[in-house]
Amino acid sequence: MTGRLLIEDRGCDARVALLQGAGNGQDGLSEAVVEVQIERADAPSLVGSIRRGRVRRVVPGLKAAFVELGLERPGMLHVRETPMAGRAIADALHVGEYVLVQVIRDPVRDKGARLSMRPTLPGRRLALLPGQDRVAISQRIGDADEQGRLRALTQGARESLGTSHGCIIRSAALGAGGDAIEAELGGLLSLWADVEEARGRVRVGEVLHQDLPLPLRAVRDLAPNEGAVTVNEPSTFGEIQRYMRQHAPELASRLSLHEGPPPLFESAGVERAIDAALEPRVALPCGGHIVIEATEAMTTVDVNSGAFAVAGDDDVACVNREAAEALSRELRRRNVGGIVVIDFVEMPSRRHRREVLDALRAGLADDPAATRVSGMSPLGLVELSRRRRGPSLAEQLERRCPVCHGKGRRRADAAVGGAAA
Numbered sequence: 001m002t003g004r005l006l007i008e009d010r011g012c013d014a015r016v017a018l019l020q021g022a023g024n025g026q027d028g029l030s031e032a033v034v035e036v037q038i039e040r041a042d043a044p045s046l047v048g049s050i051r052r053g054r055v056r057r058v059v060p061g062l063k064a065a066f067v068e069l070g071l072e073r074p075g076m077l078h079v080r081e082t083p084m085a086g087r088a089i090a091d092a093l094h095v096g097e098y099v100l101v102q103v104i105r106d107p108v109r110d111k112g113a114r115l116s117m118r119p120t121l122p123g124r125r126l127a128l129l130p131g132q133d134r135v136a137i138s139q140r141i142g143d144a145d146e147q148g149r150l151r152a153l154t155q156g157a158r159e160s161l162g163t164s165h166g167c168i169i170r171s172a173a174l175g176a177g178g179d180a181i182e183a184e185l186g187g188l189l190s191l192w193a194d195v196e197e198a199r200g201r202v203r204v205g206e207v208l209h210q211d212l213p214l215p216l217r218a219v220r221d222l223a224p225n226e227g228a229v230t231v232n233e234p235s236t237f238g239e240i241q242r243y244m245r246q247h248a249p250e251l252a253s254r255l256s257l258h259e260g261p262p263p264l265f266e267s268a269g270v271e272r273a274i275d276a277a278l279e280p281r282v283a284l285p286c287g288g289h290i291v292i293e294a295t296e297a298m299t300t301v302d303v304n305s306g307a308f309a310v311a312g313d314d315d316v317a318c319v320n321r322e323a324a325e326a327l328s329r330e331l332r333r334r335n336v337g338g339i340v341v342i343d344f345v346e347m348p349s350r351r352h353r354r355e356v357l358d359a360l361r362a363g364l365a366d367d368p369a370a371t372r373v374s375g376m377s378p379l380g381l382v383e384l385s386r387r388r389r390g391p392s393l394a395e396q397l398e399r400r401c402p403v404c405h406g407k408g409r410r411r412a413d414a415a416v417g418g419a420a421a
Contacts, residue, residue: 003224004031007215007240008264009233013040016218017270033273035222035332038396039214045390046071046103048211050119050195054204055097058090065093066112067101070205073112077101081116083131100199100208106390119195121188121209124220124248125173125181126154128188129166140171140366150176157182163189172225172248184247216243221368223248229255232264277334277393284308284322292330294394298339301327303380305345317352320344320380321359328363337369337388344380357382 003020015038019031039045053067056074066074077093079085081104084092093099105114121128135154137147150169153176158167160182167185195208202208211217215236220243223229229251231237237257244252258264265271276282282290287308292301303323310316323344331340342360347353353376360382364371370387400406 003034003227004268005218005223005227005229006264006268006270007218007229007231007236009215009231009236011041013038014214014236015039015265016214016222017265017268017273018222018224019268019270020224031268032329033270033333034329036270036274036277036335036393037214037218038393040396044213045211046106046113047390048103048122048209049207050100050102050209051207052199052202052204053099053101053115055093055095055099058093058095060088060090063089065089067099067115068204069101069113069115071107071113073107073110075101075103075113075115076111077115077117081114081118083117098204100195105388108388108391108395120168121191122170122211122220123184123188125170125176125184126188127168127170128185128192129168130192132166133164134166135169136167137169138171138173141169141174146174150174150181153178153181154185157185161186161189165189165192172223174225187247215240219243219248219251223251225250227254230258230264231255232258232260273333274393274397277330278397282326282330284319284326286319286322288319288322290323290326290330292327292334292336294336294392298341299336301340301342303342303344310345313347313349313352316345316347317349317355320347320352320356324356324360325363328360328367331364331371331386332367332369334394335389335392337386337390337392340384340386342382342384344376344382346378346380353380360384 003018006017006019008015015036017033018035020034021032051069053069053075055065056068057066059065064076064078067077068074079087079089079092082092099117101115101117102119103113104116107113118132119130135151137150141147141150150173154167154169156178173181191209198208212220216239219229219240231240234257241252241255244255260267280291280293282292284290288304288306290301290303292299303320305319308315308319310319327342344356357373357376361373364373369389372385374383376382404410
């Protein structure tokens with residue numbers, strides 16, 4: 001994987017942007033801004049942290065329990081995120097029971113954190129799955145021979161280290177040698193041993209393990225195997241350099257310090273891309289556009305032919321294919337999670353509907369967040385779900401208007417006058 005990872009530490013927050021390939025020309029960028037992540041210094045992400053909790057309430061109707069973690073609201077633990085998946089939640093958990101949980105989604109608005117009793121400890125090449133005896137491999141490693149080689153190396157490392165804990169082989173393991181695999185697995189096992197040793201002596205809500213801060217997390221999870229990593233702040237540059245030397249020496253030679261002005265994100269055009277990602281309307285090359293709007297329950301997407309002169313079914317399919325390709329990029333760039341309903345322009349042809357769905361699925365294939373796409377209804381409606389990974393870009397950067405309370409509208413003067421009369 002090639003590209004550029006930009007890391008901008010502004011003191012009040014840290015921001016990272018992943019740029020890849022060629023831009024689509026819509027925002028004047030020579031590279032496409034694929035993903036943007038932001039973490040405020042006064043509100044770091046809880047995702048990845050492992051804590052001791054206590055079951056406060058079990059709700060059979062939701063197949064979930066609510067767990068006290070010492071946060072503002074209890075976290076939600078679904079039965080499928082327990083080792084007893086498939087059983088009734090009332091049989092799996094009991095009120096007052098102490099549990100070791102990992103936060104898998106930050107609290108959003110009035111919803112508490114989502115939790116799991118099946119922790120994952122990620123490294124750059126591997127992710128450790130404590131208590132799970134399986135070895136999985138990233139779908140982005142498509143070569144069958146490389147898959148077999150990495151599975152054999154990982155299994156050999158497990159046997160050498162005497163562990164039955166499972167692993168996920170991540171895409172960054174592509175081309176890695178046996179020594180690197182074994183060294184990383186050993187480090188992750190040592191980390192889990194520290195968690196196990198501390199679990200019996202901490203109080204409810206105490207953190208046994210905290211994930212890396214955003215700049216280091218971005219190097220671990222997003223840094224391209226072939227590409228540059230650029231940082232704007234000298235002290236953050238030093239931290240990343242030390243991390244790379246220990247965990248990703250192949251990246252160390254491609255790390256550089258940005259010396260502005262202008263600021264790093266501004267010089268690379270990322271600020272313009274962020275501004276565009278906050279707008280509901282996205283232009284399509286054909287002259288059509290899509291409109292993306294978030295509601296309380298879901299995100300809706302409306303596809304419009306706009307200025308495109310639609311002369312037949314093939315033209316409609318062209319608009320919808322471009323919309324599918326653009327939407328797959330926008331969901332990741334905007335960090336949209338949950339349910340998404342797309343209203344494509346109606347197409348009578350089954351072949352065209354299949355082509356549009358294929359274009360949507362192909363665009364989502366490289367998205368690290370798990371997605372699931374339903375079929376298309378005769379009216380052109382498609383439902384998809386994208387695993388939520390914290391607040392969306394808009395939720396992080398925008399605040400609800402105190403006058404209209406987020407509606408974006410106000411009562412018409414005539415209506416106000418009529419009500420007064």
